[in-house]
Amino acid sequence: xxxxxxxxxxxxxxxxxxPVSIHCGxxxxxxxxxxNWE
Numbered sequence: 001x002x003x004x005x006x007x008x009x010x011x012x013x014x015x016x017x018x019p020v021s022i023h024c025g026x027x028x029x030x031x032x033x034x035x036n037w038e
Contacts, residue, residue, distance in 0.1 A: 011036055 007015050011032035018030035
């Protein structure tokens with residue numbers, strides 16, 4: 001797994017913008033997880 005893969009959001013597939021981690025340990029951009037949290 002490359003550094004880019006580790007530093008990329010699995011929702012938007014871009015490098016993290018304001019990264020946040022959720023309880024399971026996955027990380028996402030703050031905007032992505034806020035928009036997609038259900």
